Amino acid sequence: MAGSSFDFDSFGRGSEADRDPLGAFVPGPRVHLEPTAVGPLAGLTFAIKDIFDTAGQVTGCGNPDWANSHEPAEANAPAVERLLANGATAVGKTVTDELAYSLNGQNAHYGTPTNSNAPGRIPGGSSSGSAAAVAGGLADVALGSDTGGSVRIPASYCGISGIRTTHGRIALEGIMPLAPSFDTIGWFARDAQTLARVGAVLLEPDAAPATFRRLLVAEDAFALAQPETAGALSPVLERLTQRFAQSETVAVGDVVTIERGDGLAGWMLCFRALQAFEIWRVHGPWIEQTAPRFGPEIAERFDWVRTVEKDQASAAASDRARFAERLQAMMTPGTLLVLPTAPDIAPLTSSDAASLRDHRDRVLSLTCIAGLAGLPQVSLPLAQIRGCPLGLSLIAPKGADRALLTFAAKFAPSPSIGEAAAWPEVAS
Structure with a gap:
């Protein structure tokens, strides 16, 4: 449906299954779940990435063969249940990249959800439908998952707020x-x-209250971004810096020289090797047994992950431990790290495979920072280039998720749909 036009005047008429002008929801009858109690999220609607279980429904995970080879879920995932128990209403399950293994948001089976804030450009993945639904006003909130950037990148591309939580902070049961x-x-x-309102429900209180007084500017992350990106984010960065008693620049990737290369590009390769090994351990048996039909990009990806050997993964895990130790030592209590969420605005949907691969490598060089160290990161829609949104990210110490959300809510403006022009603009 990407690039198609639709009639907003007729939106809302017809059957529930027809009310999807952005192609954000899984095709077929729409999942609708009423709240189970009145609570702090009363009046909010939420969408659910189709890797979260909902009772009585097959969790499709973006692939028809997965859907055909799995039984309906017996219960809602706890995260879904928690939102319902606090007054929110579920309005549907959203399209995801196949098995959540892409950052593009282009599903060969179900299409590319429309990025309403950057028409003609990809929404980002793998939480593509969730981001598209929120950006287009089809849901107030949407659940996603983030392994290598699957919430942070769609948030930046679609001009909305998104959070990746501390690894292990919220149980992944039913996902x-x-x-x-x-x-x-x-x-x-x-x-x-609103992002923080949801956090108050899904996250238990932080172990220790935090007041952020020290800001680290990831200069090597900004160096990876396109010059336009750095320029668009510069006034926001200046405004952010003024809020801190202490600020300094750091080179996040300069931990040690590793076999894969120096700096963030080397750490990206460390992330990819370890991620690939884990993915094949999780999904390899099903793939070998089922021989599923994947789209070309995903098929190529799974052909590669099966080649990653255990010794490669072991070396990557050892390197990762050193990176995480150093970064966590850098992120002392009361410290925030700022960086671009993505190196550029969303690529065009017409971009060729080679350019998307190159873009993905630069994206992963940024997103691997929080991923390797297991830290929480929020992306805020604070700038735009040529009318397209661009996110700025803040990384907090491990476990300081609620403090991070509180800071973000105080710092970021609250534009409604159509008010993106209030963001700093960089012309072409």
Whole structure:
């Protein structure tokens, strides 16, 4: 449905299954779940990435052969149940990249959800439908997952707020795994205030209250971004810096020289090797037994992951431990790390495979930072280039998720749909 036009005047008429002008929801009868109690999220609607279980429904995970080879779920995933128990209403399950293994949001079976804030450009993945639904006003909030950037990147591309939580902070029961040592729950909202409201429900209180007084600017992350990106984020960064008693620049990737290369590009390769090994351990048996039909990009990806050997993964795990130790030592209590969410605005849907691969490598060089260290990261829609949104990210110390959301809600403006022009603009 990407690139198609639709009539907003007729939106809302017809059957429930027809009310999807953005192609954000899984085709077929729409899942609708009423709240089970009145609570702080009363009046909010939410969408559910189709890797989360909902009782009585097959969790399709973006692939028809997966859907055909799995039974309906017996219960709602706890994250879904928690939102319902706090007053929110579920309005549907959303399209995901196949088995959640892509950052593009282009599903060969179900299409590309429309990025309403950057028409003609990809929504980002793998939580593509969730981001598209929130950006287009079809849901107030949407659940997603983030392994390598699958909430943070769609949030940046679609001009909404999104969070990847501390690894292990929220249980992943009832959710399809991808790479367990990286998998996290996340969610989207159009503003940081709503993002924080959901966090108050899904997250237990932080172990220790935090006041952020020290800001680290990841200079090597900004260097990876396109010059336009750095320029668009510069005034926001200046405004952010003024809020801190102490700020300094750091090179996040300069931990040690590793076999894969120096800096963030080397750490991206470390992330990819370890992620791939875990993915094949989780999904390899099903793939070999079922021989599923994958789209070309995903098929190529799974052909590669089966070649990653145990000794490669062991070396990557050892390197990862050193990176995480150093970054967590850098992120002392009261510290935030700021970086671009993505190196650029969303690529065009017409981009060729080679350019998307190159873009993905640069994206992963940024998203691997929080992933390797298991830290929480929020992306905020604070700039735009040529009318397309661009996110700025804040990473907090491990376990400081609620403090991070509170800070984001106070710092970020709260534009409604159509008010993106209030963001700093960089012309072409």
